[in-house]
Amino acid sequence: MIRVLVWNEYRHEKKSEKVKEIYPNGIHEAIADFIRDDDIEVKTAWLDQENCGITKELLDNTDVLIWWGHMAHGEVPDSVAFMVRDAVLSGMGAIFLHSGHHSKPFRYLLGTSCNLTWRESGDSETLWVIEPGHPITRGIDRYFTLPHEETYGEPFTIPTPDKLLFIGNFSGGEVFRSGCLFERTNGKIFYFQPGHETFPTFYDKNVQTIIKNAVRYVAPVYREFIDCPHVRKITDEETYVIK
Amino acid sequence: MIRVLVWNEYRHEKKSEKVKEIYPNGIHEAIADFIRDDDIEVKTAWLDQENCGITKELLDNTDVLIWWGHMAHGEVPDSVAFMVRDAVLSGMGAIFLHSGHHSKPFRYLLGTSCNLTWRESGDSETLWVIEPGHPITRGIDRYFTLPHEETYGEPFTIPTPDKLLFIGNFSGGEVFRSGCLFERTNGKIFYFQPGHETFPTFYDKNVQTIIKNAVRYVAPVYREFIDCPHVRKITDEETYVIK
Amino acid sequence: MIRVLVWNEYRHEKKSEKVKEIYPNGIHEAIADFIRDDDIEVKTAWLDQENCGITKELLDNTDVLIWWGHMAHGEVPDSVAFMVRDAVLSGMGAIFLHSGHHSKPFRYLLGTSCNLTWRESGDSETLWVIEPGHPITRGIDRYFTLPHEETYGEPFTIPTPDKLLFIGNFSGGEVFRSGCLFERTNGKIFYFQPGHETFPTFYDKNVQTIIKNAVRYVAPVYREFIDCPHVRKITDEETYVIK
Amino acid sequence: MIRVLVWNEYRHEKKSEKVKEIYPNGIHEAIADFIRDDDIEVKTAWLDQENCGITKELLDNTDVLIWWGHMAHGEVPDSVAFMVRDAVLSGMGAIFLHSGHHSKPFRYLLGTSCNLTWRESGDSETLWVIEPGHPITRGIDRYFTLPHEETYGEPFTIPTPDKLLFIGNFSGGEVFRSGCLFERTNGKIFYFQPGHETFPTFYDKNVQTIIKNAVRYVAPVYREFIDCPHVRKITDEETYVIK
Numbered sequence: 002m003i004r005v006l007v008w009n010e011y012r013h014e015k016k017s018e019k020v021k022e023i024y025p026n027g028i029h030e031a032i033a034d035f036i037r038d039d040d041i042e043v044k045t046a047w048l049d050q051e052n053c054g055i056t057k058e059l060l061d062n063t064d065v066l067i068w069w070g071h072m073a074h075g076e077v078p079d080s081v082a083f084m085v086r087d088a089v090l091s092g093m094g095a096i097f098l099h100s101g102h103h104s105k106p107f108r109y110l111l112g113t114s115c116n117l118t119w120r121e122s123g124d125s126e127t128l129w130v131i132e133p134g135h136p137i138t139r140g141i142d143r144y145f146t147l148p149h150e151e152t153y154g155e156p157f158t159i160p161t162p163d164k165l166l167f168i169g170n171f172s173g174g175e176v177f178r179s180g181c182l183f184e185r186t187n188g189k190i191f192y193f194q195p196g197h198e199t200f201p202t203f204y205d206k207n208v209q210t211i212i213k214n215a216v217r218y219v220a221p222v223y224r225e226f227i228d229c230p231h232v233r234k235i236t237d238e239e240t241y242v243i244k
Numbered sequence: 245m246i247r248v249l250v251w252n253e254y255r256h257e258k259k260s261e262k263v264k265e266i267y268p269n270g271i272h273e274a275i276a277d278f279i280r281d282d283d284i285e286v287k288t289a290w291l292d293q294e295n296c297g298i299t300k301e302l303l304d305n306t307d308v309l310i311w312w313g314h315m316a317h318g319e320v321p322d323s324v325a326f327m328v329r330d331a332v333l334s335g336m337g338a339i340f341l342h343s344g345h346h347s348k349p350f351r352y353l354l355g356t357s358c359n360l361t362w363r364e365s366g367d368s369e370t371l372w373v374i375e376p377g378h379p380i381t382r383g384i385d386r387y388f389t390l391p392h393e394e395t396y397g398e399p400f401t402i403p404t405p406d407k408l409l410f411i412g413n414f415s416g417g418e419v420f421r422s423g424c425l426f427e428r429t430n431g432k433i434f435y436f437q438p439g440h441e442t443f444p445t446f447y448d449k450n451v452q453t454i455i456k457n458a459v460r461y462v463a464p465v466y467r468e469f470i471d472c473p474h475v476r477k478i479t480d481e482e483t484y485v486i487k
Numbered sequence: 488m489i490r491v492l493v494w495n496e497y498r499h500e501k502k503s504e505k506v507k508e509i510y511p512n513g514i515h516e517a518i519a520d521f522i523r524d525d526d527i528e529v530k531t532a533w534l535d536q537e538n539c540g541i542t543k544e545l546l547d548n549t550d551v552l553i554w555w556g557h558m559a560h561g562e563v564p565d566s567v568a569f570m571v572r573d574a575v576l577s578g579m580g581a582i583f584l585h586s587g588h589h590s591k592p593f594r595y596l597l598g599t600s601c602n603l604t605w606r607e608s609g610d611s612e613t614l615w616v617i618e619p620g621h622p623i624t625r626g627i628d629r630y631f632t633l634p635h636e637e638t639y640g641e642p643f644t645i646p647t648p649d650k651l652l653f654i655g656n657f658s659g660g661e662v663f664r665s666g667c668l669f670e671r672t673n674g675k676i677f678y679f680q681p682g683h684e685t686f687p688t689f690y691d692k693n694v695q696t697i698i699k700n701a702v703r704y705v706a707p708v709y710r711e712f713i714d715c716p717h718v719r720k721i722t723d724e725e726t727y728v729i730k
Numbered sequence: 731m732i733r734v735l736v737w738n739e740y741r742h743e744k745k746s747e748k749v750k751e752i753y754p755n756g757i758h759e760a761i762a763d764f765i766r767d768d769d770i771e772v773k774t775a776w777l778d779q780e781n782c783g784i785t786k787e788l789l790d791n792t793d794v795l796i797w798w799g800h801m802a803h804g805e806v807p808d809s810v811a812f813m814v815r816d817a818v819l820s821g822m823g824a825i826f827l828h829s830g831h832h833s834k835p836f837r838y839l840l841g842t843s844c845n846l847t848w849r850e851s852g853d854s855e856t857l858w859v860i861e862p863g864h865p866i867t868r869g870i871d872r873y874f875t876l877p878h879e880e881t882y883g884e885p886f887t888i889p890t891p892d893k894l895l896f897i898g899n900f901s902g903g904e905v906f907r908s909g910c911l912f913e914r915t916n917g918k919i920f921y922f923q924p925g926h927e928t929f930p931t932f933y934d935k936n937v938q939t940i941i942k943n944a945v946r947y948v949a950p951v952y953r954e955f956i957d958c959p960h961v962r963k964i965t966d967e968e969t970y971v972i973k
Contacts, residue, residue, distance in 0.1 A: 090842055090887070092620055103958075112841040113819055113915050116958035118386075129398050129419050134578055134673030134709045143361075144417075155372050155411065158819070158915045158956050160889070163649070164404060164670075168411060168419045174387075176372050176411045176419055184650075186842050186887045187620030223620045227887050229832075229845035333599055333644070335863055346715075355598040356576055356672050359715035377821055377916030377952045401576070401672045401713050403646070406892070407913075427893075429599050429644045430863030466863045470644050472589075472602035604872075615884050615905050629847075630903075641858050647893060654884065654897060654905045660873075662858050662897045662905055 003041045003220045006063040007032045008054070010070040011047035013198040020198045028069050028196075028203060035209040036067075036216060048073055053081045060088040064220045067212070068107070069196065071100040082106045091226035092187035094219025096212065099196035102157070107192070110185055111160055117177070118154035124171040126150040126195065128179055128207075131165050137180070137191065137214045138166055145207040151197035153177045159192075167211075169194055180211070186227060189219035246284045246463045249306040250275045251297070253313040254290035256441040263441045271312050271439075271446060278452040279310075279459060291316055296324045303331040307463045310455070311350070312439065314343040325349045334469035335430035337462025339455065342439035345400070350435070353428055354403055360420070361397035367414040369393040369438065371422055371450075374408050380423070380434065380457045381409055388450040394440035396420045402435075410454075412437055423454070429470060432462035489527045489706045492549040493518045494540070496556040497533035499684040506684045514555050514682075514689060521695040522553075522702060534559055539567045546574040550706045553698070554593070555682065557586040568592045577712035578673035580705025582698065585682035588643070593678070596671055597646055603663070604640035610657040612636040612681065614665055614693075617651050623666070623677065623700045624652055631693040637683035639663045645678075653697075655680055666697070672713060675705040732770045732949045735792040736761045737783070739799040740776035742927040749927045757798050757925075757932060764938040765796075765945060777802055782810045789817040793949045796941070797836070798925065800829040811835045820955035821916035823948025825941065828925035831886075836921070839914055840889055846906070847883035853900040855879040855924065857908055857936075860894050866909070866920065866943045867895055874936040880926035882906045888921075896940075898923055909940070915956060918948035 009029035013020040024031050033043040044063075046054025048070070060066070066085065070077070082105035089095045089110055097107045102115045129144045154175035160183070167180030179194035193211060195202045202208055252272035256263040267274050276286040287306075289297025291313070303309070309328065313320070325348035332338045332353055340350045345358045372387045397418035403426070410423030422437035436454060438445045445451055495515035499506040510517050519529040530549075532540025534556070546552070552571065556563070568591035575581045575596055583593045588601045615630045640661035646669070653666030665680035679697060681688045688694055738758035742749040753760050758774040766772050773792075775783025777799070789795070795814065799806070811834035818824045818839055826836045831844045858873045883904035889912070896909030908923035922940060924931045931937055 086841070087843075109838075110841045112815070112839045114816075114956070114958075116956055118959050118961055120961045127417055131398050131400075131421075133399050133713060134707075134711065136708050139709065154961070155374050156376055156956055157374075160912075160914055161407060161892070163890070165408070168398065168421075170413055170417065170419045174370055174413065176413045178374075178408075178411075185889055221620075222622050223625065225620065227619060227843070227845055227885055229843075230847050232847055232849045232883070329598070330600075352595075353598045355572070355596045357573075357713070357715075359713055361716050361718055363718045376956060377950075377954065379951050382952065397718070399713055403671055404649070406647070428646055464863075465865050466868065468863065470600070470602055470642055470862060472600075473604050475604055475606045475640070613903055617884050617886075617907075619885055641860050641897065642862050643860075650890060651894070651907075654907075656899055656903065656905045660856055660899065662899045664860075664897075 003216060004062060004064045005036055005041055005043045005067060005216055006059065006065070007036070007043060007045045007067045008069070009045065009047045010073050011049065012073055013071065017198070023199070023201050024203070028198065031203045032067060032069070032212070035203070036213055038213075041216060048076060053077055055081050055084065057084055060084060060093060063088070063093055065094040065096065065216050067096045067098065068101045068104055069098045070104045071198065074104050077105050079105065082109055086110050087226060089188035089190060090186040092221035092224035094189050094216070094221060096191045096193065096215050096219060098193055099151075102192060110190060111183065113160055114158050117157040118175065120152040120154070120173065120175075122152060122173060123149050124152045124173045126172070127170045128167045128195070129170065131168060135164065135166055136218045137182070137211060139214055140210045141207055147195055147200070147202060147205060147208070149200045150195055150202060153179075153194055187221065187223055187225065191215045191219055246459060247305060247307045248279055248284055248286045248310060248459055249302065249308070250279070250286060250288045250310045251312070252288065252290045253316050254292065255316055256314065260441075266442070266444050267446070271441065274446045275310060275312070275455070278446070279456055281456075284459060291319060296320055298324050298327065300327055303327060303336060306331070306336055308337040308339065308459050310339045310341065311344045311347055312341045313347045314441065317347050320348050322348065325352055329353050330469060332431035332433060333429040335464035335467035337432050337459070337464060339434045339436065339458050339462060341436055342394075345435060353433060354426065356403055357401050360400040361418065363395040363397070363416065365395060365416060366392050367395045367416045369415070370413045371410045371438070372413065374411060378407065378409055379461045380425070380454060382457055383453050384450055390438055390443070390445060390448060390451070392443045393438055393445060396422070396437055430464065430466060430468065434458045434462055489702060490548060490550045491522055491527055491529045491553060491702055492545065492551070493522070493529060493531045493553045494555070495531065495533045496559050497535065498559055499557065509685070509687050510689070514684065517689045518553060518555070518698070521689075522699055524699070527702060534562060539563055541567050541570065543570055546570060546579060549574070549579055551580040551582065551702050553582045553584065554587045554590055555584045556590045557684065560590050563591050565591065568595055572596050573712060575674035575676060576672040578707035578710035580675050580702070580707060582677045582679065582701050582705060584679055588678060596676060597669065599646055600644050603643040604661065606638040606640070606659065606661070608638060608659060609635050610638045610659045612658070613656045614653045614681070615656065617654060621650065621652055622704045623668070623697060625700055626696045627693055633681055633686070633688060633691060633694070635686045636681055636688060639665070639680055673707065673709055673711065677701045677705055732945060733791060733793045734765055734770055734772045734796060734945055735788065735794070736765070736772060736774045736796045737798070738774065738776045739802050740778065741802055742800065746927070752928070752930050753932070757927065760932045761796060761798070761941070764932070765942055770945060777805060782806055784810050784813065786813060789813060789822060792817070792822055794823040794825065794945050796825045796827065797830045797833055798827045799833045800927065803833050806834050808834065811838055815839050816955060818917035818919060819915040821950035821953035823918050823945070823950060825920045825922065825944050825948060827922055828880075831921060839919060840912065842889055843887050846886040847904065849881040849883070849902065849904075851881060851902060852878050853881045853902045855901070856899045857896045857924070858899065860897060864893065864895055865947045866911070866940060868943055869939045870936055876924055876929070876931060876934060876937070878929045879924055879931060882908070882923055916950065916952055916954065920944045920948055
């Protein structure tokens with residue numbers, strides 16, 4: 002059983018009628034709905050819960066964290082962001098959606114500013130598959146189109162991804178590395194660009210397939226935080242970790 | 245002084261009136277014209293010369309090889325392709341242009357099929373800079389547009405590039421990793437997609453800037469083929485190469 | 488069921504009494520013995536069979552190819568090597584052992600010379616785990632020691648591996664990237680350095696664990712050779728592949 | 731002219747007679763001495779100066795920062811560490827020496843814990859060149875030996891380096907990725923393991939050659955922090971950045 006935690010900022014849905022109409026129960030519930038399966042169980046958490054709804058114990062029992070945030074990245078305490086970062090380094094999978102590129106856990110994991118060029122103008126986006134044999138792109142044709150998405154453009158100041166899976170092409174002309182995979186210590190991190198709050202992107206079948214594929218792909222085979230052992234040489238043959 | 249060799253298939257220019265009109269002295273001369281500089285000297289070679297105009301001695305005295313080929317990749321003997329491959333591995337820089345993605349030296353160096361999706365329909369192409377701080381993208385704005393280019397599309401079956409420098413966006417909808425950098429042993433390899441023979445692409449100032457930047461970037465700092473030494477341990481402190 | 492094909496040069500075992508004593512049925516049978524499992528079925532092939540015991544149909548029905556060769560790399564016809572290369576690019580997993588670093592399929596897939604420094608002097612080798620969370624290193628402690636192995640040393644002229652899993656440390660002083668993972672199009676390639684024919688390396692429990700882990704890791708999730716489609720734009724919305 | 735800033739924690743040299751004897755003017759002065767050249771000018775700064783001796787203006791006028799720290803990483807304020815990180819992302823080169831693997835700027839840039847296994851037992855270390863053609867390894871033989879160094883061992887929890895240049899082999903048995911190159915946005919980062927305070931490592935000619943090579947290699951060709959522009963589409967042809 003893969004244990005997923007969907008974390009949502011959950012502010013737009015309360016403040017904007019337009020967003021509320023599209024995601025009446027919040028983006029997290031929309032995502033949870035299509036992720037849930039015989040082999041996948043889903044919990045949710047959001048910003049305005051105590052400690053962002055996140056505890057060390059919860060993360061220890063989470064295989065994959067999905068993160069959606071946008072306007073309130075700064076309200077996530079560093080202590081929470083570091084807890085998430087360390088859980089990923091220990092092996093927890095992580096999927097950052099859309100404006101999650103600027104969330105603290107994503108930036109702290111990658112180290113760069115994770116800036117990008119952007120524009121809200123209702124462009125359509127066509128996403129092209131770069132690696133047709135990858136588990137995350139299974140079931141997706143050569144490309145698919147979202148009628149409306151927020152435009153994200155290069156340069157996207159991330160470290161070179163370990164694998165580039167999708168390039169998005171916006172009707173306004175911009176291109177963007179819309180699906181990027183990173184490996185950091187024991188954890189796999191997938192960034193996926195679609196998911197602006199004012200569009201029904203999370204009801205798109207292709208988007209759902211990709212996120213669900215990603216859940217199964219980034220789920221850990223192993224979970225352990227690698228610390229910094231002080232070792233002692235005992236004999237010529239043996240070296241022991243000092244307790 | 246950087247010593248450049250521009251290699252051209254040089255067949256289209258003889259067979260097609262349209263191509264001849266655009267490149268009356270051959271694509272190689274058009275490239276040589278804008279590459280030549282106080283610190284860059286240029287020679288040319290082409291397919292129908294003896295041994296493709298290539299000798300080991302010539303490659304030993306070449307810092308950067310630029311390669312344009314299209315319809316006659318199969319007529320380049322393996323012996324020539326291997327000579328080029330080994331020169332690159334020893335440190336010679338290489339720039340493969342446009343349909344050079346299917347040339348023998350490029351495929352032998354990368355190991356994959358280097359296939360791609362393609363279409364000739366006179367699309368325009370907008371090339372976006374992915375790494376604005378890279379020496380090869382210096383002097384290029386966020387993007388530039390070529391009014392007509394042959395459409396190349398993903399998937400492009402190359403190994404993940406060490407650095408992705410440009411993504412091209414075609415008016416027909418396709419996207420393509422149009423500028424890719426690879427390092428192989430001591431050699432740097434730049435693949436750049438523009439340059440279809442029926443369009444005046446090599447007269448475009450941005451294209452010229454990029455190729456000239458690339459010449460300076462892939463030029464070697466060191467040149468040596470690393471072979472497979474059989475070494476002998478002489479004492480506890482020393483290991484010698486066996487002559 | 489994972490279908491494994493173990494390919495062996497199978498010459499040393501016939502020519503050398505010492506090797507025959509260690510591997511009386513050939514290295515391929517020794518490997519097959521510990522690979523075979525409820526979810527893994529194993530076939531074998533060797534150099535002196537017709538066409539090296541390899542057909543396109545056999546490769547189409549192989550999930551993982553294990554390759555051991557040494558003194559007769561040149562006797563494998565290019566046609567066979569290219570068939571193997573293309574099967575890997577289509578998704579077949581491949582594990583190259585020891586002197587397989589100089590085999591044609593390995594070199595054709597990676598494009599570089601794959602040279603290394605070497606010495607036969609009965610050194611011991613300690614292999615250190617670089618990525619303790621990787622599926623291939625599961626069940627292996629921080630390090631393990633082989634009492635005798637052929638010494639391989641850097642530089643090893645491969646492209647930078649996608650993931651470095653083991654570094655070997657020889658008692659004569661050399662170090663070597665002994666476990667390297669590469670991804671090429673749809674195929675995963677694992678190179679593992681231990682396995683000299685004059686030592687009983689393939690009876691070592693750690694070596695067996697690693698190779699068996701690798702079989703499960705490089706087995707494909709998808710298998711298709713990506714060719715080079717010529718596409719036609721039909722309408723503003725649609726692009727079709729031309730049959 | 732390459733403008734180098736050598737930053738040193740500068741505590742061991744004051745507290746330990748042994749260290750003071752080796753580096754009477756501080757490790758920073760020992761490094762400055764061999765770096766300084768016709769094309770390289772050097773400034774120094776240390777922890778106990780105001781704001782660690784670092785200002786934004788100083789970093790704006792620094793091409794390469796060399797960092798040595800060990801026991802007091804936590805005393806570097808986050809504000810200083812972030813200033814260094816952002817300078818690197820904008821293009822300033824950075825060289826982190828020895829225990830600088832656990833410094834805040836290094837960890838913030840790479841995102842992982844940067845932990846490693848360690849032992850102080852006076853082992854000798856042999857450093858092997860992995861990439862003989864790289865500008866940083868020029869002038870270094872196949873390997874060189876330091877009579878004493880602090881033992882660092884794998885796993886070293888860094889992201890996979892863009893290029894691995896040295897592997898160290900300790901007499902106690904450990905191996906370590908002792909020379910690693912990373913690229914992050916516009917900045918190049920070199921980590922080099924030797925340099926324990928109780929050994930005269932920085933007087934070793936090979937160590938000096940490598941660090942000086944690295945200064946020239948990581949010096950920027952371009953310097954600009956890439957922020958996150960909000961762009962507006964004006965016409966079908968043009969997109970402008972909104973001031």
